[in-house]
Amino acid sequence: MIKPAAVSSASTVDTRRFAEWRLAHFIGGRFVAGEGKDLAPENPATGEVLARLPQVSKEQLESAVAAARGAFESGVWRDGSKRRAVLTRMADLFEQRKDELKRSVIAEIGTPIAIAQFLQIDGPLAMLRDVANRADVDRTERLSPDPRPPTSESVIRYEPIGVIAGIGAYNNPLLYLVSKCCAALAAGCSAIYLPSSLTPLTALLFAEIVEEAGVPAGVLNIVAGGPDIARALTLHPGIDKVSMTGSVDVGRQVMRQAADGLKGVVLELGGKSPGIVLPGADIERISLPLHGRYLRNAGQGCQSPTRLLVHASQYDDFVDVARSTFERVPIGDPWDPNTLIGPLIRESHRARVEAFVDRALAEGGAILAGGGRPDIAQGWFMNGTLLGGLSNHSEIARSELFGPVAVAIAYKNVDEAVAIANDTEFGLAAHIFGAQDEAMAVAKRLRVGTVAINGGGNFRVDSVLAGWKQSGIGREWGEHGIRSFLEAQHIQWTT
Numbered sequence: 001m002i003k004p005a006a007v008s009s010a011s012t013v014d015t016r017r018f019a020e021w022r023l024a025h026f027i028g029g030r031f032v033a034g035e036g037k038d039l040a041p042e043n044p045a046t047g048e049v050l051a052r053l054p055q056v057s058k059e060q061l062e063s064a065v066a067a068a069r070g071a072f073e074s075g076v077w078r079d080g081s082k083r084r085a086v087l088t089r090m091a092d093l094f095e096q097r098k099d100e101l102k103r104s105v106i107a108e109i110g111t112p113i114a115i116a117q118f119l120q121i122d123g124p125l126a127m128l129r130d131v132a133n134r135a136d137v138d139r140t141e142r143l144s145p146d147p148r149p150p151t152s153e154s155v156i157r158y159e160p161i162g163v164i165a166g167i168g169a170y171n172n173p174l175l176y177l178v179s180k181c182c183a184a185l186a187a188g189c190s191a192i193y194l195p196s197s198l199t200p201l202t203a204l205l206f207a208e209i210v211e212e213a214g215v216p217a218g219v220l221n222i223v224a225g226g227p228d229i230a231r232a233l234t235l236h237p238g239i240d241k242v243s244m245t246g247s248v249d250v251g252r253q254v255m256r257q258a259a260d261g262l263k264g265v266v267l268e269l270g271g272k273s274p275g276i277v278l279p280g281a282d283i284e285r286i287s288l289p290l291h292g293r294y295l296r297n298a299g300q301g302c303q304s305p306t307r308l309l310v311h312a313s314q315y316d317d318f319v320d321v322a323r324s325t326f327e328r329v330p331i332g333d334p335w336d337p338n339t340l341i342g343p344l345i346r347e348s349h350r351a352r353v354e355a356f357v358d359r360a361l362a363e364g365g366a367i368l369a370g371g372g373r374p375d376i377a378q379g380w381f382m383n384g385t386l387l388g389g390l391s392n393h394s395e396i397a398r399s400e401l402f403g404p405v406a407v408a409i410a411y412k413n414v415d416e417a418v419a420i421a422n423d424t425e426f427g428l429a430a431h432i433f434g435a436q437d438e439a440m441a442v443a444k445r446l447r448v449g450t451v452a453i454n455g456g457g458n459f460r461v462d463s464v465l466a467g468w469k470q471s472g473i474g475r476e477w478g479e480h481g482i483r484s485f486l487e488a489q490h491i492q493w494t495t
Helices: 010-020 058-074 080-096 098-109 113-133 173-187 201-213 227-235 248-259 283-299 312-327 347-362 414-422 436-443 478-483
Strands: 025-027 030-032 152-160 163-167 190-194 220-222 241-245 264-268 273-277 305-311 366-370 385-388 405-411 429-433 450-453 486-494
Touching: 025 058, 025 201, 058 163, 058 190, 058 220, 058 227, 080 098, 080 113, 080 173, 080 201, 098 113, 098 173, 098 201, 113 173, 113 283, 113 478, 163 173, 163 227, 173 190, 173 201, 173 220, 173 241, 173 478, 190 227, 201 220, 227 241, 227 248, 241 248, 248 264, 273 283, 273 414, 283 305, 283 312, 283 405, 283 429, 305 312, 305 414, 305 429, 312 366, 312 385, 312 405, 347 366, 347 385, 347 405, 405 414, 414 436, 429 436, 436 450
Parallel strands: 163 190, 163 241, 190 220, 241 264, 273 305, 273 429, 305 405, 385 405, 429 450
Antiparallel strands: 025 030, 025 220, 152 486, 366 385
16 A cells, blocks of 8 residues: 655745736736636645636637637737847747746646656746747748649748637646647737646746737737636637647537638547566666656656556566555645645546546456545645556556556467557557667557657757657647647749
8 A cells, every 4th residue: 555645834924925816818018907717726735716707708719719810810929030039039038937836736736845846847948949049930831843844833821720729637737838838829819728727827827928028919818718728718609729638528618619611620639558568677776767657747647658568578567566665655735845646636537547446346356556545634635546457448448547547468478468558549658678679660550649768858949749640640849849839821923
């Protein structure tokens, strides 16, 4: 059983530092009070309501779209050098306020302080600097002359699509704000960002940085609201493209809604990533990097390896080492620097994850390590759980839980491991542990957009986030992310 870290009074004390949270929406360069029903974001470590935030009304959403459209059509954001300067200033201000934003994330999401810096702050900040540097790039392509009569020459140039709607998930609000809306801004678009209604406060706090950086009024609007506001945003005729991170079911809804206006979409959806332990891998050495990857942040990460594929000859040793590893992984107060597993976002979400585990046990599965809840009186905690005795066809092996739960599955040979890994509707990521050359050969056979070998490396903002199959449509991050918000134009002339 995982030994819980004590929940101290520090949670409440640090939460109260945010009496100055922005409880207003950023529309047209101004902060305005919401006119809709209250959102009540909670501290998931304590269950307390952090703030009462009136969401935007449909009329205020209309104002936000109008502001974004007006800013785009005015040409105030067309100059690439200006875009680069303002986005760089935004990144500088982000860096100055990173400790405040980190505390906000810990209080609002429950990300443990030990990992909040690199998971919630460093990545978005690095990505913001990267998109700023791409804001004034000339992407014009000159084609070779066409010698056929009439002789001609051609160029392909790129123009911003228009007004972008960015819709974020609850687990990483700043990353989604940057990868969607700031990338769109770098491309020359204007944008509206709608964070998850479960975690709206950090995004609204970031709006102060947008204002101070000198982003022209209407170019970036940040509003908060529930599913009805998200639906209105995706259906709005003033929106040219929608970029959303969320579940597959929500992604389908967004596609249907966007289809009415033939809008383009960029969707980063669910995952059920395999963690492949190749024959001969050092079980002791890889145990914490592997299990820690899906236990951290209470498993609320899109690329978490929650299907662990282990060669049959090493399966028993793998389970024994996993039990020992679980005992060393602390769970509890996210303000404790030793904590790795914080709370799940809501009580209802914990109940959903636990229901998956209960059904897996009823199906014949067994808990190999962890399981249950820690002895913590408040907040939405559950112990990390490793299940066995299940096949890749079981419900829990095919569904994204977004919780600290994984299934260990034995395989006979590498070909079978690859087949199991690819036997899923998802294709977001995979993790491989073993000899480098063998792992590279396996990586090339996997139907996923991202592969981490032996833990991978640092967060690469110049890479690409590419969900295959039902894990996504379109591309984000780096140059691919900028081009998602550009339209190609062919210009040809006779010579």
